Amino acid sequence: ELSPAVNFALRISFYCLLCVVSSALTAPVCLLVNGGRTVKNMRIIKTVVKTFKYFFGLRFEVKGLENFKVEGPAIIVSNHQSILDMMGLMEVLPDDCVQVGKKELMYTGSVGLIIYLGGVIFINRKSTTSAKMVMAEVAKTMTTENVKVWVYPEGTRNCTGDLLPFKKGAFHLAVQAQVPVIPVVYSSFTTFYNPKKNLFTSGKIKVEVLPPIETKGLTSDDVSDLTDRCFRTMRETLFRLSGHPSEAKESS
Ligand SMILES: CCCCCCCCCCCCCC(=O)SCCNC(=O)CCNC(=O)[C@H](O)C(C)(C)COP(=O)(O)OP(=O)(O)OC[C@H]1O[C@@H](n2cnc3c(N)ncnc32)[C@H](O)[C@@H]1OP(=O)(O)O
Numbered sequence: 001e002l003s004p005a006v007n008f009a010l011r012i013s014f015y016c017l018l019c020v021v022s023s024a025l026t027a028p029v030c031l032l033v034n035g036g037r038t039v040k041n042m043r044i045i046k047t048v049v050k051t052f053k054y055f056f057g058l059r060f061e062v063k064g065l066e067n068f069k070v071e072g073p074a075i076i077v078s079n080h081q082s083i084l085d086m087m088g089l090m091e092v093l094p095d096d097c098v099q100v101g102k103k104e105l106m107y108t109g110s111v112g113l114i115i116y117l118g119g120v121i122f123i124n125r126k127s128t129t130s131a132k133m134v135m136a137e138v139a140k141t142m143t144t145e146n147v148k149v150w151v152y153p154e155g156t157r158n159c160t161g162d163l164l165p166f167k168k169g170a171f172h173l174a175v176q177a178q179v180p181v182i183p184v185v186y187s188s189f190t191t192f193y194n195p196k197k198n199l200f201t202s203g204k205i206k207v208e209v210l211p212p213i214e215t216k217g218l219t220s221d222d223v224s225d226l227t228d229r230c231f232r233t234m235r236e237t238l239f240r241l242s243g244h245p246s247e248a249k250e251s252s
């Protein structure tokens with residue numbers, strides 16, 4: 001019998017190895033099929049990553065996928081718990097959707113390369129000015145190139161079973177481009193994944209894609225309200241999916 005700490009370390013190392021090796025094998029395929037950095041590569045990446053769940057005994061129960069079927073661009077916002085989220089992301093990711101990620105991810109070897117090839121938009125979280133400039137650029141190109149953008153509005157991983165306060169970047173982006181916000185909520189991982197307790201077993205993740213929130217006619221003055229509204233809806237959904245109905249009642 002392995003100690004829980006060793007067992008946890010082995011499973012996480014295996015996950016990282018799987019990411020590194022799959023990225024190294026998938027990158028040449030992306031280059032051959034699509035010739036370089038393009039969101040079309042995400043279809044290939046998605047196909048590969050969707051097999052990962054079987055190695056870890058993870059199951060996804062997805063509801064509301066029809067809410068992704070909006071004409072044209074949209075901002076998708078979701079909760080961010082762990083590096084494992086990448087599997088949940090790929091499980092539901094619609095076509096022609098790029099993610100916003102921290103620029104440090106570019107320097108993770110083959111994983112950085114695959115993320116680059118997939119069209120991920122890199123932002124420097126240490127510089128608000130440059131992050132805002134990148135986001136403003138994205139607001140312009142998402143309409144011309146007809147892509148959706150996936151943002152983790154908490155801005156960092158958070159495995160507490162609750163949400164961190166939302167950063168407003170995603171909502172500024174939605175208002176600037178006048179496109180809807182589509183919230184996606186993943187149930188809490190705490191029952192099967194907790195790095196502090198060396199816990200990483202098999203488990204079920206409930207995912208819900210919520211109805212789009214329109215932003216037509218909203219201005220920058222409305223961004224705070226939009227952010228709050230989205231936060232409250234997602235927090236209630238998180239508690240409901242994770243089986244804490246009492247907390248959901250408290251927050252409403
Ligand atoms: C095999 C392997 C395959 C791998 C596949 C992998 C897939 C890849 C997956 C990748 C997954 C990767 C996952 C990841 O990496 S998650 C980490 C990276 N992602 C994020 O951080 C996204 C969320 N963050 C934000 O949206 C932030 O707001 C940004 C980053 C934009 C700025 O943050 P910062 O902390 O610097 O500043 P602040 O938020 O305090 O804002 C300051 C003020 O500025 C205002 N403001 C903000 N924005 C705008 C704007 N656009 N126009 C006008 N104003 C704007 C804002 O209202 C506020 O003003 P006020 O309201 O206080 O007055």
Ligand SMILES: CCCCCCCC/C=C\CCCCCCCC(=O)OC[C@@H](O)COP(=O)(O)O
Pocket residue numbers: 015016019020080082083084085086102105108109110111155156157158
């Ligand atoms: C060949 C050299 C290989 C170098 C080692 C590469 C190791 C890569 C390990 C695992 C890859 C996991 C998949 C990456 C995508 C997940 C994105 C992610 O979850 O990033 C964290 C970021 O959202 C928030 O960062 P912080 O919580 O603020 O920090």
